[in-house]
Amino acid sequence: KRTHTMDLKESCPSVSIPSSDEHREKKKRFTVYKVLVSVGRNEWFVFRRYAEFDKLYNTLKKQFPTMNLKIPAKRIFGDNFDPDFIKQRRAGLNEFIQNLVRQPELCNHPDVRAFLQMDNPKHQSDPSEDEDERSNRKLNSTSQNINLGPSGNPHAKPTDFDFLKVIGKGSFGKVLLAKRKLDGKYYAVKVLQKKIVLNRKEQKHIMAERNVLLKNVKHPFLVGLHYSFQTVEKLYFVLDFVNGGELFFHLQRERSFPEHRARFYAAEIASALGYLHSINIVYRDLKPENILLDSLGHVVLTDFGLCKEGIASSDTTATFCGTPE
Numbered sequence: 364k365r366t367h368t369m370d371l372k373e374s375c376p377s378v379s380i381p382s383s384d385e386h387r388e389k390k391k392r393f394t395v396y397k398v399l400v401s402v403g404r405n406e407w408f409v410f411r412r413y414a415e416f417d418k419l420y421n422t423l424k425k426q427f428p429t430m431n432l433k434i435p436a437k438r439i440f441g442d443n444f445d446p447d448f449i450k451q452r453r454a455g456l457n458e459f460i461q462n463l464v465r466q467p468e469l470c471n472h473p474d475v476r477a478f479l480q481m482d483n484p485k486h487q488s489d490p491s492e493d494e495d496e497r498s499n500r501k502l503n504s505t506s507q508n509i510n511l512g513p514s515g516n517p518h519a520k521p522t523d524f525d526f527l528k529v530i531g532k533g534s535f536g537k538v539l540l541a542k543r544k545l546d547g548k549y550y551a552v553k554v555l556q557k558k559i560v561l562n563r564k565e566q567k568h569i570m571a572e573r574n575v576l577l578k579n580v581k582h583p584f585l586v587g588l589h590y591s592f593q594t595v596e597k598l599y600f601v602l603d604f605v606n607g608g609e610l611f612f613h614l615q616r617e618r619s620f621p622e623h624r625a626r627f628y629a630a631e632i633a634s635a636l637g638y639l640h641s642i643n644i645v646y647r648d649l650k651p652e653n654i655l656l657d658s659l660g661h662v663v664l665t666d667f668g669l670c671k672e673g674i675a676s677s678d679t680t681a682t683f684c685g686t687p688e
Contacts, residue, residue, distance in 0.1 A: 375470040376402045376479060380457040383449055394449055396456060400479050406522050409480050413437075416456050419478050423469060430469065434459045519592035521599065524552060536597070540604060550589065553600040557593070575644055576602065584635035586655070586665040605663045607656030614651055628654075631662040 383396045395410045413435075420434040435455035442448065464470040464479075476482055524541040531538035536555040543550060576588035589601045610628065614620070620628070632654065639646055648666055655663045 374402045375464050375467055376400045376481065378460050378464050378479065380453055380460065383453050385444065392444070394444065394452075396453060398460065398479065400481070401522070402481075407480065409478070411478070413452065413456070415478070416459065419474060420459070422474050423463075423472065426472075427469065430466075432459060432462055432469075516590040516592050519590060519599070519601075521594065524550075526552070538602075541601075549604045549606075551586075551602045551604040553602060555598040555600075557596055557598055575639075576600065582635060582638045584631050584662050584664060585638070586663055603663070605655040605657050605665070607658055607660065609652055610654040610656060610662070611651035613656065628662050632664070635662070635664045 377400075379399050380396050381399055383394050386393055386395050393412055395412055396416075398409045398411055400407055400409065416434060417437070420432065423430060423432070433455075435452045438448065463475065469475060523545065524543055527540045527542060529537050530540050530551060536553065536559075538551050538553050541550050541552040542548070576586065581587075586603050586605060589603075591598065591600045593599065632649070636646055636649075646664070649664075653664060653666045655665055657663055
């Protein structure tokens, strides 16, 4: 902890204001700006109102009269909650705070450090969270690490990605479309709540799915796992992103496929299942909703939660899978 504190004290942070939100308190309405702060591998965020930016600006202006910083002016007339106005103000505040931290004399000023919570970061940043998850974070907290095996990447973290939108939801978490900042590649990132996994004693089940996903990377018609990592509260599985939609969607839209197209899909599905069988895995959840199409129209099987490992060709299973109808 001492080294962590020293690192923060010796470095000027990188900052940005990625978003704003409208809040109400005692019947008063106001806009809050989310300030993302990062120093090395440490990243957190603070929420500040325009009045707090204005107060910081005036404090610094008195002590550094020659400083070359500007802040968006107060709006006397007009709608302070107009989306275009808020967007323009956020851009101006973003420019102000970025210019401020580029100047060591200013970024290490006690008021600036307090404004950015440099000496006491409270909200460790997890860009995969939505507001409901963030407000419930304390309820779902667990410090227990889960062994991710050979897929685990100890250096990966949520802030390696820009999380763009939710593309799937389940009982343990959700799947997000994410763009990796390092190389701009798109992935489907499965985010699971560790407390739910552990409380429901599903750790073995989740790890079995991970094992299958790792082996899938070798086959073109199966969604594969590139790597996984974890935070205190969550597990992250970085998967292939398949952008052609579900076969179920295409079947609903077109009602039926011509025979040559149906044969094409059947052959690729058989190839995928044959590969799984060759490594003693039974799929057990084949349905149009779990068959995706890639950008070239090829089949890709997904959702391996019901897979069973270690099943030889002569063996059978006795578990009922699926929903009775």
